[in-house]
Amino acid sequence: MSEKNISRIRRAKKTRMKIREQESPRLSVFRSSKHFYVQLFDSVGSKVIASASTIEKEAKTKNNNLESAKDLGKKIAERALENGIKKVVFDRSGYKYHGRIKALADSAREAGLEF
Numbered sequence: 001m002s003e004k005n006i007s008r009i010r011r012a013k014k015t016r017m018k019i020r021e022q023e024s025p026r027l028s029v030f031r032s033s034k035h036f037y038v039q040l041f042d043s044v045g046s047k048v049i050a051s052a053s054t055i056e057k058e059a060k061t062k063n064n065n066l067e068s069a070k071d072l073g074k075k076i077a078e079r080a081l082e083n084g085i086k087k088v089v090f091d092r093s094g095y096k097y098h099g100r101i102k103a104l105a106d107s108a109r110e111a112g113l114e115f
Contacts (some may be wrong), residue, residue: 073107
């Protein structure tokens, strides 16, 4: 594993420990080189409540760019609201909060989720 990925995982573990203390559902993001994945976990982190990704059949764009991140944010917000979840904690998984990660979070906020 590369040094960059090891550092990202270390940062993710550190923030997830603080997120667990808040006892709210966690919106977790994973960014690969080709796709985006978003999952909504319960407060303990053992059960996936909702998920969305760019590899789904009904996804508008099938790649890892800014537009697909915005669409994914709207999609996960809709699915969370269908399950009765309005307030979540954003887990950026050690990624910097800019670019595609920020676009995903902003579009989820606009669609009705509270961070």
